[in-house]
Amino acid sequence: MNRRRTKIVCTVGPASNDWNTMRAMQEAGMDAVRINMSHASQEDAARSIDIVNRLNHELRYPIPIMLDTNGPEIRTGILSEPLLLKQGELVVVSGSEKPEGLENLPAIQVGYPRFESTVRVGDTIRFDNGLINLKVKEKAEQGLMCHVLDGGKLGSRKHVNLPGVFVELPAISAKDEEDVKFAKEHDVSFIAQSFVRSPSDIQAMRSLLGESHQWVKVIAKIENQEGVREVESIAAASDALMVARGDLGIETDISALPRLQRNLVQTTLKLGRRCLIATHLLESMVENPIPTRAETIDVANAVYEGVDAVILSAETSVGQRPAVAVQQLRRIIEESEHAPGLDFSQALITNDVKQNVAWSAVELAKRINASGIMVVTRSGYMADLVTNCAPLDVPILAFSNSMKTRTRLMVNRSVYTHSIPFDSDPEKTIQTALQVLAERESVQPNDRFVLVSDVLSHSGVESIQIRQI
Structure with a gap:
């Protein structure tokens, strides 16, 4: 598969x-x-x-x-028209609602009242996703005097970034x-x-x-x-x-x-x-x-x-x-995906008993050349644990009686999900999953699957089995 x-x-x-x-x-x-x-x-x-x-x-x-x-987030204020900033010129930047220019310098208002007290001399101010960049030269009564490093047209409500500055929002x-x-x-x-x-x-x-x-x-x-x-x-x-x-x-x-x-x-x-x-x-x-x-x-x-x-x-x-x-x-x-990856899963922290069960299921799937790993799960937790092990050659087929679980698991790497009812008899639940697998997936007769679950017994004991279509 x-x-x-x-x-x-x-x-x-x-x-x-x-x-x-x-x-x-x-x-x-x-x-x-x-x-x-x-x-x-x-x-x-x-x-x-x-x-x-x-x-x-x-x-x-x-x-x-x-x-x-x-x-x-911090954004610039409303401008009547875009402000053209030229490389090398000085501008005043302020958290005041109505900043005033200094010696006829352009003024930029930003929506952060603590702006002047938070930003330091030497800091960089970035506007419009980093397209326009200023460096703070000194602090003045009207605001921060800044050199334009990278100029451009600055419009209203543009995003402001302050690299390395702790913003108290x-x-x-x-x-x-x-x-x-x-x-x-x-x-x-x-x-x-x-x-x-x-x-x-x-x-x-x-x-x-x-x-x-x-x-x-x-x-x-x-x-x-x-x-x-x-x-x-x-x-x-x-x-x-x-x-x-x-x-x-x-x-x-x-x-x-x-x-x-x-x-x-x-x-x-x-x-x-x-x-x-x-x-x-x-x-x-x-x-x-x-x-x-x-x-x-x-x-x-x-x-x-x-x-x-x-x-x-x-x-x-x-x-x-x-x-x-x-x-x-x-x-x-x-x-x-045809090329080998970095396999960061080898560094996975496995202090949890259930995580080790998931590892065992993945290793077993490799050894028997399984067509997939079946996971029967209510919350999706066991499917998450199997995902953590990053099996490379087999899909993870998750079966749940919860549509919410089914849906959110579709973002997990390698996981594909199906809905089944859970029976009080674990074997009936497994047979239902196998039937769904045979009807909805491209499986072949005699295909083998490793099945892992922690919901197939009332005691919550983890189970690993080998099943064949």
Whole structure:
């Protein structure tokens, strides 16, 4: 059973938020949908969710939904017209609502009242995703006097980054609270939490989700230096980690980004968490029908690192050919998976007894040349543990009586899911799973499968078996 291991998450937006395009993306290889609340309204999101729900009634494997929060952010104020900044000139930047220029210098307002007291002389201020860069020269009564390092036209409400500066903003904004409430109402599978700086940020999100929605998985987006420094404790507190290379490449030295990605992925997989990579995977395909050579190699490197999923952003949200971008990404992944990867799973921490059971199941599957690993699971936990072991040559086939579990597991590397009822007789449950396998998967007579579960006995004892079609 040859299956693509690395999953594809697609961001939906104006170019793709309709039935025909989303269906075409699914047919091209889309496994999950991401809704970016930094750009989408709740009305937009509701439309996307409705389309996905309708699609899921027709599909063999369900499409989970990931809601990406806006997070704490600083933006420039409103300008009557774009401000042209020239390299080498001086400007005044202030957190005041009505900044005044100094000696007729241009003035820029940013939406952070503690701006002057937080930013230091020598710090860099980056606007509009790093396209415009200033260096703080001195502090003045009117604000911070800055040299323009990289000029350009600065418009209203542009994003502001302060690399290396601790920004005292709440981890969850008022907008985030409203969006998470919306996500709970619509049974979204994942919350991707932006600009996570510490484990307490994750705990705040879990508290916001409440007891009724602890099944929702929280993805920590690593986007700044604080997140990088605290990655081990953040990954341990979260369910998954996203290497969000957009802001991360602005908040850190861009030349260090490949090393940071490698370290973040390795740390995440070592701790047995899901890992996703986002931003600029196929950025040229926003306009072009094929990716650049460098982009194909970037995708391949993510595959070699063993991540669970790669995420398309602008390529599918505003790009000219969303389904073509998905198709190209799928083809690159499938080709790359023929080559050996880095196998970070060898460093997996295996203190947990159940994790060792999962390892044993994977090793057994290798020894008997199994066609797949069957996992019978309620919560998905045992399927997560098998995913941690990164089996290379066999799919993980998860069977659950929970649609929520089935759906969220579709982001796991190598996992494909089916719904079955659980019987009080474990053997009947297993026979049902085998019947579903025979009917819905391309299995052959005498194919052997390793079956692992911790729900097939009332005692919760883990079970490993070999079953044959």
